[in-house]
Amino acid sequence: MTNISFTEVLGPIMIGPSSSHTAGAVKLGLIANKINNTSFNKVDIILHGSFAKTYRGHGTDRAIIAGLMGMKPHDIRIKNSIELAKEQNLIINISEDDLGYYHPNTAKIIFYNNDSTVHTVIGSSIGGGSIIISEIDAFKISFTGEYPTLIINHLDRKGIISEITTTLAKNNINVASMNVTRLQKNKEASILIESDSIIPKSVSEELKKIDDIISIRVINIGAEL
Amino acid sequence: MFNTGKELLELTKQFNCNISDILIKKEFEVFELSEEEVLNKTRVIYEIMKTSAQSAISNPDLYKGHIIGGDAKKMSIYASKGNSYCGETLNLAMARAFSTSEVNASMGLICAAPTAGASGILPAAIITGSEKIDADENSILRALLTSAAIGELITKNATVSGAEGGCQAETGTAAAMAAAALVELKGGTPEEALNASSIALKNVLGLVCDPIAGLVESPCAKRNAAGVANAMVSADMSLAGVKSIIPFDEMVETMLRVGRSLPFALKETALGGIAITPTAKKLEKKIFLKE
Incomplete structure (x- = not known):
């Protein structure tokens, strides 16, 4: 059996209300931002499945935006991330769509960068705050971000x-x-x-x-x- | 190091120690964390728990969800009147469980234990229990580690996810963790701790997960308040010498089996239970239209 550390049982320390729809969504934004690796002025966030249906109630939109701005899942500013993004003049479009055969908690994030490049990242929050990145630009890929x-x-x-x-x-x-x-x-x-x-x-x-x-x-x- | 309750008990016998001591040993052997590091991390967790269990009692207006809010404060005022059926201790524990649930619902900072949805139970039990018996910080941190050992066993042998096992897997596990912690806190034996966990699990066996509008709010908050009562009731039963007829490992296996046989509609999908009552549907519409 896989060993579990006590911080996995008593944790994560996170902003509520949901480890998959909030904490995992922050992580998704955070890692997508690392993948994009340059400053952006506009971002499209397309929510799929359960993310699309319940994002308002779980603050999934705020969570992803917070991650995109570099916040971690325990950052108390997550609640106000939309307002903070506005203050920084970031243009953020949230929409809902059926992306096809993806995990129910999936988001497609399109970055419009200051250097005129455009990058797309697709990832899913798979439970308990864990995530998987499944596509970068046209490339199918699979990694969790837990390892360097x-x-x-x-x-x-x-x-x-x-x-x-x-x-x-x-x-x-x-x-x-x-x-x-x-x-x-x-x-x-x-x-x-x-x-x-x-x-x-x-x-x-x-x-x-x-x-x-x-x-x-x-x-x-x-x-x- | 231990995969079952039986193995955990054997280790406590072998080393003549508490469950928390075995947990500390395991963290060192498996994750190379020293006792000091483990206790320091636990202290951080405990501080977050103390804050979340008080915030919505002190400032209810800051911690409103889409559906819930204000119940922590109501419960604490009622507790202070001193003439309730359950008594002040349990009423306060309930107020604290409500508080963490309300903080969670309003995008505040909490520590999942074992999940965000059930995060109100353990803090409420530990804080109220330690107040009642005037426990020192070291015993409190150790009791939290005992609860983690129980959570680990249930994670390994069953599930703590509402989507997989229903609410029994979330608030049932949290109550089982808290019950064992309360037993150790009051000087009970490792057998009594596991016994208390078994009782807590069986008390809510089959409890469904049916959140209104899919939100971690209602009935979650009330099940956290009832969950801390379950933890305290189970701990007291065990400390009084009442034995769970079914041992811990069999109880955990039963919880998983029952969870698997629960229909999809009753496992965090908002497609059954109270989530599809006319009142819940009306609320759902209102919430999603408003935004």
Whole structure:
């Protein structure tokens, strides 16, 4: 049987009312923001399933917005996140839609960034405050954010994966899990790596120097939550 | 280190100690947390519990949900009159359970125990129980750890999710956790603690989860107030020497079995129970139109 620490039974310490519809939603926003990795001025939040039906009562909208602004699930400002976002001149559109075959507590978040890029993240709150990110831009993906995570988009080229893992090994970072996907042969591909230790900025800088790397995202937040 | 109540009891016998001591041992062996670290984390949890159990009594206007609000204050005023059926202790515990539930409903800070929906029971039981017997902080923190051991056993062997097991899995587990904590707090044995948990679970066996409008408010808050009564009643029964005929592990298994056989409509879907009464439907419409 999996071992459970007492803080999982007496916890999480969180803003109510619901661990899945509030605390998990904050985490979803927080990790989506880390994935987007740049400042934004507008965001569309599309709620699916139970999120769409009950978000007002559970404050799911406020929770996701709070996460997008960097708040953690125990931040007492979550309740006022919509007003705080307005003060910061962020444009936020909340809508409801059927996104298809996703977990009932799913949100699609579209970031419109100050550097004119647009990024889309889809994720679900799967219970007890845990989440899963299932799509970034066009890429299907699956990770929880509980481990330090590295997402590298690159051109599909022979040998690039070994160059990446060699760099990690050299920096004493152990790969806990790894998943490789691509949109089309010889076009853009994506690698998702979960590691046992925090991935420092120096390592992502070093990875950037590898030929044919398009983007690198580092999500170290899990350990802090 | 322990996966069943039986194993937990054997360990307390082997080391001649309380359930909380075994929990502390486990946190060190499995998660490399020292006793000091565990107690410090528990102190943080306890402080949050104390605040949430008082806030809605002191400032009811700040902690209104969509449906509920003000009941913590009402209950505490009634408690102070001193002429109730249940007595001041239980009335105060109920007021405190209402308070955390109201704080939770209004997007305030709480500690899930084991869930947000059932978060009112353990704080109310621990705070009121420790006041009653004038327990010191160390005993209170240890009692909280005892409750965590019970919660762990139920999480491992059954479920604490309303969507999976109904309200019995949420407020039933919280009451079982609190009952064991109250027993240890008052110097009862580990057997008596597990015995109290068994009684608490059986008292609400089969309780459905049927929240109005799908919100963690009604009937949740009242079931938290009744849940702390369940915890205290069960602890007192056990301390008086009343034995649960069915042992703890069998009771936990039963709760899971009953939870599985509950229909989908009665497990946090708002498709059955009181959630579909005309009054609930009217409230639901009003809440969602308003916003």
